[in-house]
Every structure is written in structure tokens, then in C-alpha cells.
């Protein structure tokens with residue numbers, strides 16, 4: 001749990017029981033929950049979406065609010081007409097709401113950037129490398145997504161990967177704090193920052209990021225947090241409980257916060273971005289331009305947001321975060337924890353199903369992400385069968401965390417896991433299956449997934465007979481006879497033509 005005692009600055013609306021009731025009401029308010037697909041047994045089913053760690057579904061309430069706001073739509077770079085003034089105000093509020101959601105004080109700036117954490121971390125790495133060129137080393141952990149590893153290698157220099165703790169069962173848990181402290185001390189002079197994920201996209205395990213920040217600060221290093229997986233699932237304060245625990249840069253992805261189509265957000269200490277040449281230059285960020293020189297405005301975030309912003313996306317993100325904040329992230333966290341505990345219990349009871357990473361929430365708490373393999377069956381086949389026979393959407397392969405997945409697979413084995421010595425992409429097949437939750441998921445969804453997995457585990461040969469490997473190195477499998485051509489599912493051209501004909 002990350003500092004859930006700390007209040008976010010968006011005050012929850014009403015008593016806890018009221019907020020729990022509102023959360024219940026919210027569960028059905030997402031686009032795509034009632035989408036139906038044909039199944040391999042000639043039936044049709046409403047899909048069960050268990051792939052929220054990849055992207056979660058869009059909150060219709062926020063969408064509706066944004067649609068109404070867009071009646072004022074205009075470019076924020078226009079100044080005087082009413083629409084432009086309304087939009088400029090709303091865009092400004094969007095920055096403030098994102099900052100409030102993570103309890104950012106006036107020392108921080110919120111920059112909308114790209115479409116997710118990848119853009120944010122690349123930008124952060126470039127800025128911190130330029131800001132502190134004498135510090136050419138970054139410490140990160142073994143559980144990182146490639147987005148929280150490769151940008152540091154590319155822009156800063158050397159990256160040291162700290163191992164993870166093992167729980168009493170020998171399963172990987174949080175970052176090993178003793179090893180981290182040792183690495184920080186060893187590289188104190190060169191260490192620019194520690195870059196750590198708040199929660200793993202592979203095991204769901206939550207890291208103590210404020211303690212990590214405090215350790216980094218002791219040697220003059222910074223702390224950069226990847227909040228891709230945590231932002232929509234846990235209460236969070238960038239300031240932490242004490243001055244030395246404050247996070248220096250936090251990156252979030254809008255598409256993982258029930259707001260696909262929105263930008264990513266960087267919440268950073270202003271001092272880190274101030275005074276540097278902006279990462280991108282162009283319109284909207286300059287005081288004066290001559291043919292031979294230009295002067296960039298000083299204000300943040302304006303100087304880091306050249307060009308016309310993704311206004312609808314930014315508003316959608318802010319409206320969504322405001323709604324989550326008003327329900328209360330404490331209630332949201334508790335709700336997901338209950339579902340995760342239930343899912344772990346149901347999955348653990350399935351013969352031949354191995355879960356990766358610590359399953360003991362009391363030792364290594366986790367968000368609603370569970371990865372596993374079934375003995376005797378490849379991850380790609382299990383994932384395809386869940387989709388084709390049960391209408392259950394989950395993710396497989398290596399989740400853009402190859403070193404970590406490889407390490408987890410090396411330890412446990414199983415066919416899904418290790419048809420070639422724990423190797424992982426691009427031209428070998430191992431990986432895992434991942435189930436991940438959003439606010440819309442219920443115990444019924446977990447039951448459906450557990451029953452489906454139990455059925456697949458009980459009849460591996462029957463399922464295997466229905467599938468063939470794709471042989472493209474992905475580890476994916478396809479049904480031998482059942483087909484669902486995506487082009488038949490939806491045609492934008494047909495929709496438009498229908499409208500034109502009826503116009």
C-alpha cells in the first residue's frame with residue numbers, strides 16, 4: 001500500500017458507505033462492457049474484459065462531460081473569443097486537477113505529453129541527463145517495463161538493475177531495499193536518479209517508492225516514479241509524508257486511467273525543467289521570434305507544451321481523475337484488493353496453474369494484476385482459448401518486461417513458461433498469461449475466468465487439438481477452424497456511408 005493514509009487533494013465526496021455505493025453505480029459506466037462477440041462453439045457472449053493493465057475502458061461519465069465542454073471547442077492559442085477563453089480556462093484546470101489528484105504542491109508542474117508513460121519517461125530522461133550531465137548512471141529495478149529502462153540507457157548512460165526480494169515461498173516481491181541501498185551507496189557520485197515503478201505490470205507488486213525516494217535523496221540523487229499501473233488503482237501523494245520522501249518526477253498514462261485518447265502526464269518538480277531549452281519548440285511557447293533568434297516564455301508548463309494541445313484528451317483525463325478522486329482512491333484501492341484476493345484464491349485452487357510473484361498480499365501487496373501459466377499448455381494457446389471459447393480478454397507474452405519475465409520463468413518452468421530455457425521474444429515462444437482488473441470487474445468475472453481456466457486445465461489435449469502455433473516467433477496460437485475477421489466487426493466507412501444515406 002502506498003501512503004494511503006495521505007489524503008489526495010481532491011476531497012472525496014460524502015461518507016465512505018456513500019462512496020462505496022457510488023462506486024457500485026459507476027461499474028456499469030464504461031464504454032465497451034456490453035460488446036458481444038461470437039464464440040467458437042457457435043454461441044455469442046458479452047465479452048469479459050480482463051486486460052486493464054494494457055489499457056482500461058473509457059469512463060462514459062467523463063466522456064459525456066467532455067462532449068458538453070466541447071460545445072465551446074476552440075484552440076487554446078486563440079485569445080479573445082468566448083470559446084477560446086473557456087477552453088483555455090478548462091485546459092488550465094485540467095493541469096490543476098491532475099496535480100491535485102497526486103497531491104502536487106506549487107513546487108510541481110504538470111506537463112501533458114505524448115500518449116503515455118513511454119513519452120514521459122523519455123522526456124524525463126533527456127531532461128535529467130541535460131540538467132545533471134556529471135551524473136551518468138541510473139538505478140532501476142528488475143521488475144521494470146522497458147519504458148522505465150531503455151530511455152535511461154539511451155539518454156543518461158549506464159543503468160544498474162537492482163534485484164527483488166523473495167517472499168517466504170521464494171516468489172519475487174518488491175524491490176530488495178538492502179540491495180538498493182547498497183547500489184545507491186556504491187554509485188553515489190554518478191547516480192542521477194532512481195527510476196522505479198510504483199506497481200509492476202507483471203506481478204502487480206507495489207514498491208515503497210517514498211522510502212526509495214528518501215534513500216536516493218540521501219546521496220543527492222532524484223527519484224522518478226513510473227505510475228502507469230498504480231495511478232488508477234492506488235491513492236498517491238507525490239509529496240509523501242516528509243520532505244525527503246517527495247517524488248521528483250511522476251509519469252502517468254491516460255489510457256490506463258479510464259481515459260483512452262488522452263495524453264500522458266508528467267508531474268515534476270518545476271526546478272528540474274526550468275531554464276532548460278524546451279524539448280520541443282514551435283508555436284504557443286514563445287515571447288518573441290525574429291528570423292535570427294527567438295525567446296521562449298518562462299512559464300511552466302507552457303514552455304514544455306509547444307503546439308496545439310490534445311484538448312479533448314486532457315479534459316477527459318482530468319474529468320476522469322476528478323471523478324476517481326471524488327469517489328476516493330481509498331475506496332477504489334480497497335475494492336480492487338478484495339477482488340484480487342478473491343481471484344488469487346480461486347486461481348490458486350486450479351490444478352496445474354502457477355501464479356508468478358508473491359501471492360501473499362500481507363508480505364508484498366499488489367494491485368489487480370495476476371500472471372500465470374497452466375502446466376502443459378502454451379500461454380498463447382490458453383489466451384486464445386479464453387477468448388475463443390469464453391469471451392474473456394486477457395494478455396499474454398512478456399508484457400514489455402522481458403528481463404523480469406525471463407527471470408520469473410527461469411525459476412518456475414512449465415511448458416507455457418519455458419519451451420526454450422526462459423528465453424523471451426523476439427523469435428522464441430515463452431511468456432505468461434495476465435489477468436488484470438479495472439473498476440468494472442466483479443467477482444462474477446473472476447468466477448468466469450477461474451471456471452474457464454479450470455476447464456482448459458482439465459482438458460489440455462482437447463484444447464490443444466483445436467489450435468496451431470502461429471510460427472511467427474510470438475508464442476501465439478490460432479484456432480484451426482474458428483475465425484473472427486476483425487474487418488467484419490466494425491467498418492468506419494460503412495458507418496459513415498449509412499449516415500450519409502440517411503442524411
Ligand code: PMP
Pocket residue numbers: 053054115116117118119145147148197199200201226228229253255400
Ligand atoms: N510502465 C508500465 C509499468 C506499464 O505497464 C506500461 C504500459 N504497459 C508502461 C510503462 C508504458 O506505458 P505507455 O504504453 O502508456 O507508454
